[in-house]
Amino acid sequence: MANSNLTNAKRTKNDEFYTQWGDIQKEVAAYVEYNPDVFRGKTVLLPCDDPEWSNFTKFFAQNFERFGLKKLISTSYAAESKTYKSNYTPTLFETSDPQYDKNKTVKNGKIFTLTGDETGDGVVDVNDLKWRYLEGDGDFRSAEVKKLRDEADIIITNPPFSLFREFLAWIMEANKQFVILSNKGAVIYKEVFPLFQENRLWSGRTEWGGGMWFETKNSDDVDKVIDGVNMKNVPSIWLTNIDHGRRHQRLPLMTMEDNKKFNTQIQENENSYKRYDNYDAIEVPYTNAIPSDYKGVMGVPISFLDKYSPEQFEIVWQASGNTRASAPKEVLKKLSYHPHLEDRGGCGVINNERVYSRVLIRHKK
Numbered sequence: 058m059a060n061s062n063l064t065n066a067k068r069t070k071n072d073e074f075y076t077q078w079g080d081i082q083k084e085v086a087a088y089v090e091y092n093p094d095v096f097r098g099k100t101v102l103l104p105c106d107d108p109e110w111s112n113f114t115k116f117f118a119q120n121f122e123r124f125g126l127k128k129l130i131s132t133s134y135a136a137e138s139k140t141y142k143s144n145y146t147p148t149l150f151e152t153s154d155p156q157y158d159k160n161k162t163v164k165n166g167k168i169f170t171l172t173g174d175e176t177g178d179g180v181v182d183v184n185d186l187k188w189r190y191l192e193g194d195g196d197f198r199s200a201e202v203k204k205l206r207d208e209a210d211i212i213i214t215n216p217p218f219s220l221f222r223e224f225l226a227w228i229m230e231a232n233k234q235f236v237i238l239s240n241k242g243a244v245i246y247k248e249v250f251p252l253f254q255e256n257r258l259w260s261g262r263t264e265w266g267g268g269m270w271f272e273t274k275n276s277d278d279v280d281k282v283i284d285g286v287n288m289k290n291v292p293s294i295w296l297t298n299i300d301h302g303r304r305h306q307r308l309p310l311m312t313m314e315d316n317k318k319f320n321t322q323i324q325e326n327e328n329s330y331k332r333y334d335n336y337d338a339i340e341v342p343y344t345n346a347i348p349s350d351y352k353g354v355m356g357v358p359i360s361f362l363d364k365y366s367p368e369q370f371e372i373v374w375q376a377s378g379n380t381r382a383s384a385p386k387e388v389l390k391k392l393s394y395h396p397h398l399e400d401r402g403g404c405g406v407i408n409n410e411r412v413y414s415r416v417l418i419r420h421k422k
Contacts, residue, residue, distance in 0.1 A: 074215060074218075074271035074272070074273060074289060074291060075107075075110060075111065075112065075215075075271055075272040075273070075274075076111075076112055076113065076215045076238065076269075076271060077112065077269075077270060077271070077272070078112040078115070078116060080263070080269060081112055081113060081116050082116065083262070083263060084236065084261055084262050084263050084295050085116070085213075085236070086262075087261075087262030087301040087302065087303065088236070088262070088297075088299050088300075088301050089124065090301075090302065091300055091301045091302045092300065094125070095299060096124035096125060096126055096211065097124065097125035097126075098125060098126075098127050099126060099127055099210040099211055100126075100127050100128040100129075100130065100208060100209045100210050100211075101117055101126060101128070101129050101130070101209065101210070101211050101212075101213060102130045102131075102132075102205055102206060102208070102209035102211070102212050102213075103117065103129070103130065103131040103132070103212075103213055103214050104131075104132050104195075104197045104202060104205070104206070104212065104214055104216075105132075105134060105197055105214050105215070105216045105217060105224070106131045106132060106133060106214055106215075107133045107134075108131040108132075108133055108167065108169040108186070108188070109133075109148045109150055109151065111131070113131070113213060113214060113215070114129075114131040114169060114183070114186070115183050117129050117213075118171055118181075118182055118183040118185070118186060119182050119183060121171060121181045121182065122180075122181045126171075127172075128170065128171070128172050129169075129170065129171040129172075129186075130168065130169070130170050130205055130208070130209065131168070131169040131170075131186075132166055132167065132168050132169075132191065132195050132197075132202060132205065133166050133167045133168075133195050134166055134194060134195040134196065135163060135164055135165055135166050135194035135195055136162075136163045137163045137164050137194070138164075138194040138195075138196065140219075145163060147162045151167075154188075156189065156190070158190065161190045162190075164194065165190040165191050165192070165193065165194060165195070166190070166191040166193065166194050166195020166196075166202075167188055167189070167190055167191060167195070168188065168189060168190075168191050168195075168205075169186045169187065169188045170186070170187050170188075171185055171186050171187070173185065175187060197216075197224060197227060198223065198227065203227075203231075206227070206228075206231050206233065207231055209233060210233070210234060211233065211234045211235065211236070211299070212228055212233050212234070212235040212236075212237070213235065213236045213237070214237055214238075215237070215238040215271075216237055216238070216239075218239070218240050218243075218291075221239055221240070221243050221246075222243075222246060222248050222249075224237070225237075225248065225249065226248065229252075229257075234297075234298055234299050235296075235297060235298060235299070236261065236295060236296075236297045236299060237295070237296055237297070238269075238293050238294070238295060238296075239293065239294055239295075239296050240291065240292060240293055240294075241265065241292045241293065241294050242292075243296075244294075244296075244359060244362055245359060245414060249296075253362055253365070253372060254372040254374065256367050257298060258296055258297070258298050259296070259297065259298070259304055259362075259365065259367075260294065260295070260296065260297075260304070260362055260363045260365070261294065261295025261296060261297045261301070262295065262301045262302075262303050263294070263295050264363060265294050265360060265363040268290040268291055268292045268293060269290070269291060269292075269293040270283075270288050270289070270290055271288065271289050271290075271291060271293075272286050272287065272288060272289075273287050273288065273289040274287075275287075275289075294363070304365075304366065304367075305366055305367075305368060306366060307366050307368065307369045308344070308345075308347065308364055308366065308369065310347055310348065310349035311348070311349060312348055312349050312350045313330060313348035313350060313351055316329075316346050316348060317329075317330075320343075320345070320346050322342070322343050322345075322346060323342075323343070323346050326342050326343075328340045328342060328407050328412065329341070329342055329346065330348070331407050333356065333405040333406055333407060333412075334406045334407060334408070334409065335405070335406045336354075336356075336405055336417075337353070337354060338353065338354035338355060338356050338405065338417055339351065339353065339354075339355055339356065340355075340356050340405060340407060340412055340415075341355045341356060341357045342358070342412075343358065344357055344358055344360060344361045344364055347361075347418075349420075351420070352419070352420065353419060354373055354417050354418070354419050355417070355418055355419065356405050356412065356415030356416070356417055357415060357416050357418055358413070358414075358415065358416070359414050359415070359416060361416050361418065362416060368421065369420070369421060370418045370419070370420060370421060371418065371419055371420075371421055372416060372417070372418055373417040373418060373419060374416075374417050
C-alpha cells in the first residue's frame with residue numbers, strides 16, 4: 058500500500074503531507090543528545106512550511122530557549138501557487154490581524170520569525186512569532202527565500218517530494234547543515250547516492266522500517282482517520298548531515314561460516330555469497346548476513362544505508378538494477394572480470410540473471 062501511495066502522490070504532485078510532532082521530536086532529540094549545543098546560537102530555517110499548520114514551526118518555537126536558538130525563520134508557499142488545490146481558508150490567526158490582505162493570503166507566501174520574548178511574559182514560545190507576507194509566493198527557488206537560506210545555519214523541513222532533487226541541490230549549493238524528509242526511493246537517485254559515498258549525507262536517527270504517517274489535506278486520498286485527523290502512510294525517511302549516535306553504531310556480525318550454519322535466511326537463499334558473473338564481488342542478500350571475515354567487495358541491499366557506519370564500512374558504489382545511480386564506468390571496469398562485457402545497467406549478474414539493486418561495500422581495514 059505504501060508504495061502505491063507514494064506513486065499516487067508523485068502523479069498528482071500532492072505534497073501536502075504534514076509531519077507529526079512525535080516524529081519530529083524523536084528525530085531532533087537524537088541530535089541534541091549527541092551534541093547538546095547543536096542548535097545553540099544558530100539560525101534555523103523551516104522552508105516549504107505552512108507555519109500556521111506545521112508542527113515543525115510549533116516544535117522549534119516551543120523549544121527555542123531550551124535549544125538556545127538565535128533565530129527561527131519559517132516560510133510558507135502561497136495556496137494559489139500549489140499544484141494540489143485544497144479548499145484553502147485563512148486561519149483566524151491571520152484574518153484577525155490588522156495586516157490581513159484577502160488577495161495576498163492566496164497569492165503570497167508568509168514568513169514567521171522568532172528571536173525573543175515579544176509578549177513580555179518571560180517565556181519564548183509560539184506566541185512570540187512575528188509574521189508578514191512575503192513579496193512573492195514563497196517558492197524556495199526564489200531570490201527572496203534564497204536570501205533566507207543564506208542567512209540560516211541549519212535547514213529543517215519536509216520538502217515537496219516531487220521537487221526533492223531540486224531542493225537538495227538548493228541546500229548543497231549553499232553548504233548548509235540540514236535535517237529533511239525524503240521518500241525512500243530518493244537514496245538511489247544519481248544526485249543523492251554519491252553524497253552517501255562521500256559522507257556528505259547520511260540516514261537520520263529514525264530507522265527505515267515501515268512508512269511514516271502524515272496528516273493530509275487531500276480528503277480523497279486518506280489511509281485512516283486518527284482522532285478525527287485524515288492520515289496518509291508514505292514510505293519516508295530522514296536524511297541529514299548532522300551527526301547522531303546511531304550513525305556510529307557498528308553492526309554486530311557473524312563470520313561467513315557461522316552465517317551458513319545459523320542464519321536461516323542465508324540457508325534459504327541460493328545466491329547467498331555467490332560471486333557475480335560480471336564483477337569481483339559477492340552477493341549478500343541481507344544486511345544482517347554481512348560476513349565479518351570477508352575482505353573483498355560485497356553487494357548488499359539498499360536498506361544497508363540505514364545501518365551504515367563510516368567507521369565500519371567503505372561504500373564502493375551502487376550496483377544498479379533498474380535504478381538511476383549505477384556505478385561510473387571507471388568503477389565498473391575495476392570490478393569487472395570482463396572490461397568489455399555488456400554493462401547490463403551496472404548491476405550484478407548471477408547465473409545470467411540480474412540481482413536486485415545493491416550497494417557495493419567492503420570492510421574498513
